[in-house]
Amino acid sequence: MVFSKSFGYALRSILYVVMINENQSRVQIQEVADNLQIPKHFLGKIMKMLAKEKIIDSVKGPFGGFSVNDGTTSIPLIRLMELTDGLEQFQECSLRLRKCNADKPCPMHHRIAQNRNELIAMFSSTTVGDLIKSDDKDFIYSI
Amino acid sequence: MVFSKSFGYALRSILYVVMINENQSRVQIQEVADNLQIPKHFLGKIMKMLAKEKIIDSVKGPFGGFSVNDGTTSIPLIRLMELTDGLEQFQECSLRLRKCNADKPCPMHHRIAQNRNELIAMFSSTTVGDLIKSDDKDFIYSI
DNA sequence: TGATAAAAAGACGTTGACCTCTTTTATGAG
């Protein structure tokens, strides 16, 4: 249950852009990379992908940068995961024997299936916006 | 929550050796590799490691092979995980920001911590033997 | 003792995640 670097970078960057956009119209890669300590060129690829997928908007040139759009905060986490890690890890058997299947369970299946389904449910029902609306905003200092 | 190939190979191989040893004193890599469809030479490394860690016994030469010992079935799954994958994934932040810490939670922490602790508890309390004693032995066909 | 069988050891190859660097393209200011 440790996700890819790309997933963490993508999620944290989106949260950063959402929050900065409350006061400032655009955010540049350099600023995100500096503040979140993410390798700049690697982040560029991730944000380019997020823009292509219309999760955020981007503008080139002077005074350009990235900004949120109407859909940004309603993106479910599982959609982000799909883009960065793929959804295989949610469908695959934990021992990588095949597609996870209760009718042909692997030795771990019955001990892990419920835990796993809870994780899938959380990822499906939680949106980027939910993370920000959260009562507990401690995390903001950890974006 | 998909574990390394090495973990799956190690767990399934141990279960295979435990079950075969009920009727036959030793099991050779070739037999395990054939029956569990695991790359033979790669499996050799894993079983060598398991033998060095005294989780199973090994004998070289003609009629040699691997066998269980008194401790085999009481090995907790978390010990296997420690040997194959390391325990970092259980302590690290899901977004890889640092050691997971509720006082400085990452954006995902509060949505994932309980699920994660349940997984750790299961890995700590379940032994190789528990998997075999299980009432539900469907999984045997999937080892 | 010599032939043989099986694990141990270790060199080497492959692939994907992660990261860096350079060049190209788009856009706003003067």
Added chain:
DNA sequence: CTCATAAAAGAGGTCAACGTCTTTTTATCA
């Protein structure tokens, strides 16, 4: 229109997980 700026694009590098192959060591038995 030209220049500066910032994203887009893409070539390339590193490293660990995964896998293959060959050689060495150890044990058995005729």
